[in-house]
Amino acid sequence: EDQVTQSPEALRLQEGESSSLNCSYTVSGLRGLFWYRQDPGKGPEFLFTLYSAGEEKEKERLKATLTKKESFLHITAPKPEDSATYLCAVQAEGSSASKIIFGSGTRLSIRP
Amino acid sequence: NAGVMQNPRHLVRRRGQEARLRCSPMKGHSHVYWYRQLPEEGLKFMVYLQKENIIDESGMPKERFSAEFPKEGPSILRIQQVVRGDSAAYFCASSPRGGSADTQYFGPGTRLTVL
Numbered sequence: 001e002d003q004v005t006q007s008p009e010a011l012r013l014q015e016g017e018s019s020s021l022n023c024s025y026t027v028s029g030l031r032g033l034f035w036y037r038q039d040p041g042k043g044p045e046f047l048f049t050l051y052s053a054g055e056e057k058e059k060e061r062l063k064a065t066l067t068k069k070e071s072f073l074h075i076t077a078p079k080p081e082d083s084a085t086y087l088c089a090v091q092a093e094g095s096s097a098s099k100i101i102f103g104s105g106t107r108l109s110i111r112p
Numbered sequence: 113n114a115g116v117m118q119n120p121r122h123l124v125r126r127r128g129q130e131a132r133l134r135c136s137p138m139k140g141h142s143h144v145y146w147y148r149q150l151p152e153e154g155l156k157f158m159v160y161l162q163k164e165n166i167i168d169e170s171g172m173p174k175e176r177f178s179a180e181f182p183k184e185g186p187s188i189l190r191i192q193q194v195v196r197g198d199s200a201a202y203f204c205a206s207s208p209r210g211g212s213a214d215t216q217y218f219g220p221g222t223r224l225t226v227l
Contacts, residue, residue, distance in 0.1 A: 034215065043116075043203050043218035044155070087155070099145075099168055100216065102155040 002027045002092045006103035013078055013110050021073040021086055021106045029093030033071050034100065035064050036087040044087055047073075078110045114139065116206050116219035117186075124225045125194050133189040133222045137206030144187040145216055146172075146179060149201040161187060194226045 003026045013019055025033065032051050036044035048057045050066040057064050061082065063074040073086055085105040092101070117136040125131050137144050146158040157171040161181040172179065176194075181187040191198055201223050205216035 036218070041223075043118075043220045046215055046217055049215050089155075099157050099160060099171070101157070102147075104154040 002090070002101050004088055004090055004101050004103035006086075006088050006106050008106060009104070010107040011109070013075075013108070015079060015110055015112050016077050018074070018076045018078070020075070021088075021108070023071040023073070023088030023103055024069060025071070025088075025090045027090055027092040027101075031091040031093050033066055034089040034091075035062075035071070035073055036089065038085045038087055038105070047086075075108070078108075080110045080112050083108055083110045116204055116217055118202075118204050118219040118222050120222060121220060122223050122225070124227060126227050127195055128193050131191040131194050131198070131224055133191075133202050133204075133224070135187040135189070135204030135206075135219060137187070137204075138208075138217055141206035141208050141217075143207045143209065143214070144181050145205045145207075146187075146189050147203045147205065147218075149203060149221075151200070155203065158189075191224075194224075196226050199224055199226045 005024045007022045032049050034049050035047040037047055038044045048064040053068045055066050061076050065072045085107050087102055087105045089100045089102040116138055119134050142163055144161045147155045148158055149155050159172045159179045160168040164183050176192045178190045201221045203218050203221045205218045207214040207216045
């Protein structure tokens with residue numbers, strides 16, 4: 001069964017303290033892996049799509065990387081406004097068109 | 113350049129009533145997806161629709177839930193005879209093409225509370 005597991009569940013960092021969030025996945029074949037950010041009471045905001053192992057993408061203080069088994073979201077010198085829940089999702093080959101499977105998320109809190 | 117729009121943002125219903133949730137996709141997008149997020153849980157896929165067609169409803173409960181995306185107008189998620197367990201945030205997403213890891217863009221959600 002296709003599965004996505006994110007760790008840690010929650011992470012508290014000091015402003016400027018860099019760290020990484022993990023997303024491990026088990027799928028029969030990967031079409032794409034997605035990272036979203038979700039603020040309380042709002043919908044997920046798209047960050048990145050990764051398609052193949054070795055691919056990397058960056059946006060401001062965030063960098064996403066992908067291997068055959070997992071993805072990392074690296075946060076460099078975070079600021080309080082980076083506090084949010086970060087969601088990882090995968091689309092598997094063979095699944096109907098565009099159904100994507102979400103992990104439970106990592107709640108990131110950045111203290112000033 | 114409006115994003116995905118959902119209304120209402122908050123909906124309160126008593127047990128046994130009907131709930132209708134509406135979703136207007138981003139301009140140029142013809143593929144719509146509905147997800148449910150229960151408190152303290154992740155997003156769960158419910159249904160995928162194109163204009164006038166249901167493509168995949170494997171995540172939708174067999175009873176009381178239905179979805180449509182008519183030729184004109186928004187997509188509608190309908191929940192009949194709501195129960196307390198239906199209380200959740202319901203998110204709609206849209207994409208332009210619908211395949212090959214097409215990125216889905218989410219709306220702000222409708223928060224349904226069943227009393």
